[in-house]
Amino acid sequence: MYYEKARDFIYKNARPIDIARWKYLFENGSKEAVLEALSTYQNEDGGFAHALEPDCWNPHSAPVQTWVATEIIKEIQLEDKNHPIVLGILKYLSSGKDFNGHTWANTVVSNNDYPHAPWWDYDSQQELSYNPTACLIGFILKYANEDSQIYILACQLAQEAFSYFKDHFPLESMHTVSCFVELYEYLQECQLTELLDMKELKTLLTQQIQHIITYDTSKWAIEYVCKPSLFISSQTSDFYEYNQKICQFECEFILDTQEADGTWAITWSWDDYPEQWAITKNWWKSDWIIKYMKFLKAFYQ
Known part of the structure; x- marks a missing residue:
């Protein structure tokens, strides 16, 4: 029943991109349909925008919006390094736009001109963040040609990111931690295990995940908290062994908290643009x- 209710909401409310993702993941839909829908969010410079990440309606390319596109590419397991969307992303990341030589910007100045959540405000004094840079490094290492300048730069940036992680361990931002987990997984997938000390990185990430997960599960339904699904997507994950019980609890939580319309509660909001938030909230419901x-497909038994 939970599946049917979820499906019904998706077909009645979701954006074309999320309907295509749903069909691919659960109904044998095509990668091509996902990519066609995804391409509508890509700008001429190769970056992504237009509220692909629903909390920011900026039509100008931004690293975080582009990161969301890489997540969808990862989700559908696209291996074509010469796909136009992939080449466009690499063009954007190679351009130097929104890049300071070490990290891509977490927020961009043009965010402030369009409806957005407060956490996407641009502040010229923003702190150094590896969200989404750590993920973007991994994407480059997977898809760029090994003799390209952007690939060579990404190797250097991966080492810088690892140094930052060690120097600031443990991190307190769950989204930054998830970016480091994804960098680790990209390196494993590409068999670039000599670029960093992977054993040390795995050990630190194992400790980091256990440090940052919200174990007070009474907060899960009412606050925006850190759950294991942010880091662990399958039982083959290197981080599943130490988190089996909490992953199983999350399955039970999901089943117990589905609402009558097939959705789950969105536990955050932004108040400055109420009309746009009402639309955005619906988009997030489909994404969640x-x-x-x-997660249920991967773990529920």
Whole structure:
């Protein structure tokens, strides 16, 4: 029943990109349909925008919006390094736009001109963040040609990121931690295990995940908290062994908290643009349905 209710909401409310993702993940839909929908969010410079990440309606390319596109590419397991969307992303990341030589910007100045959540405000004094840089490094290492300048730069940036992680361990931002987990997984997938000390990185990430997960599960339904699904997507994850019980609890939580319309509660909001937030909240409901259904598919027994 939980699947049927979720599916019904998706078909009635979701954006074309999320309907295509749903079909691919659960109904044998095509990668091509996902990519066609995804391409509508890509700008001429190769970056992504237009509220692909629903909390920011900026039509100008930004690293975080582009990161969301890389997540969808990862989700559908696209291996074509010469796909136009992939080449466009690499063009954007190679351009130097929104890049300070070490990290891509977490927020961009043009965010402030369009409806957005407060956490996407641009502040010229923003602190150094590896969200989404750590993920973007991994994407480059997977898809760029090994003799390209952007690939060579990404190797250097991966080492800088690892140094930052060690120097600031443990991190307190769950989203930054998830970016480091993804960098680790990209390196494993690409068999670039000599670029960093992977054993040390795995050990630190194992400790980091256990440090940052919200174990007070009474908060899960009412606050925006850190759950294991942010880091662990399958039972083959290197971080599953030490988190089996909490992953199983999250499955039970998902099943117990689905609402009558097939959705799950969105536990955050932004107040400055109420009309846009009402639309955005619906987009997030569809995204979270997909997230939770993927998790159940991977872990529920």
